[in-house]
Amino acid sequence: MSVGIDKIGFFTPNKYVDMVDLAHARNEDPNKFLIGIGQTAMSIADKTQDAVSMGINATLRYMDKIDKDKVGLLIFGTESSVDQSKSASLFVKNALNLPASMRAFEVKEACFGLTAGLMMARDFVRVHPDQTAIVIGSDIARYGIKTPGEVTQGAGSISLLVKDNPSILELNDGHSDYSEDINDFWRPNNSKLAKVDGKYSTQVYLDFFSKTFEAYKKQKNLANKDFTAITYHMPFTKMALKANRIAIEGQDEATSQRLTDKFEAAKKWSSLVGNIYTGSLYLSLLSLLEHGNLKAGDLVGLFSYGSGAMGEFYSGNVVLGYEDQLDKSGDEELINSRRKLSIAEYEQIFTDSLADPQDGVALLSDEKPGTWYFAGTKDDIRQYKKI
Structure with a gap:
């Protein structure tokens, strides 16, 4: 039997910083970032987008095309975990109304987390060919304002559906x-x-x-x-x-x-x-x-x-x-519709995102309708809502 990637969902927040703008603000030659690092722009997550909300949104990209009742495994790979105990996968499972009769957990090994999850999902489907698995990788890369790593920041999530006889890539x-x-x-x-x-x-x-x-x-x-x-x-x-x-x-x-x-x-x-x-x-x-x-x-x-x-x-x-399983125009729209931030806006959003919200205070998002976001905490329990 063949097992592999059947669906791919992608999400990135609705704001970005242009590398030329950032270079000018840091008194650097733009080519240091454009050529020396190889980056043109980077997505910026405000305080309403975290690993969980981005993972939900990435998976939503293909949820209407799959049989949810066949999902038997949900693995969430991240190094931007939102809780020291509870798995990010359980927040996703609840938001997407996935079945209760499934295994769900979180894995971590820096940037290797999604691959670790994919390998486990591949083996799971081999043993349970009548079931599918969802594997999510979702992170926000933060190094700090005016640090050497600032230009290599970003935010986004990829979600994979793994099944037998896949439609995109056979592993x-x-x-x-x-x-x-x-x-x-x-x-x-x-x-x-x-x-x-x-x-x-x-x-x-x-x-x-x-x-x-x-x-x-x-x-x-x-x-x-x-x-x-x-x-x-x-x-x-x-x-x-x-x-x-x-x-x-x-x-x-x-x-x-x-x-x-x-x-x-x-x-x-x-x-x-x-x-x-x-x-x-x-x-x-x-x-x-x-x-x-x-x-x-x-x-x-x-x-x-x-x-x-x-x-x-x-x-x-x-x-x-495989082309029929992709949403290239949707990915283009997601990237091209982001709002360009001024450097002052970026620095303020970045600073605000480092502070935990006051418990009981609801957060509001400016993402487009249908997008999930982190809405703050209530009794120190994280709340996720859809616009």
Whole structure:
């Protein structure tokens, strides 16, 4: 039997910062951000959007196309958790009226969380082919105003439906893993801002890519030329570009050109949305599917990385008619309809979002009708509402 990705839902908040504006405000050459980092814009979450609300909204993108009664597993991968005990998946389950007879939990390993959930979902469906699984990756990347990591922030969520005989991507057997206890990125319990050693993290990321990519090719008896495209965890596009350069080094002209062209297609959405942590690899996959002119059977490699650190490489084959399962125009509208913030507005929204709302005070959202949002707390219990 084949198991894989049958639906993909994407959500990002309705506000963004332009990198040229940010560069000017920070007295930097815009090309440092546009070329040196590879980013054009980044989505900004205000205090009414968190990991849970974004996860609900991403999953809503395909809920009317599936049989909810067949969902037997819901996994929520995040490093922007809203509760130290209760799983984010239970908030989502309630909002979407999913069945009570299902397993639901949250997982964490930095940006690797969605991949960990996807692998568990794949194995679950293999054992329970009559059921489906929803896996969500949802995060807000925050490093702080006027910090070195400021330009690599972002916010968004990706939701995947996993089932047998999938309509988008069949996941292949096998994968290669590599992990070490490394302090390249972390966020202490007492901080809402992440800590990162940027240059070291990039070095580790590239090292883990090389190790897992080589191990996977050996395991599956594959060569670089066998991949139609390779997608990467993409916290900022220049980081993934460096990995792609490793993949094309020493290859024939046709292979190098193909992998380069597909990389350009895969980075489009990430360059406009920014870093969404657990969902970053899958935002690049979505962008590849929507802009890469793939055909049935094409082999796509996927490199997942979570700081701390965990790396994994696996692959999938594109399914005939996958285009019909995507909502490219909806994704374009979601990104293009965002409101551009002035730097002063961005800084105020960012600062406000770091403070917990006063208990009992309702929050109001300016997202479009039908969008779910975090409405504040009541008796210290988080409230989620739909506009």
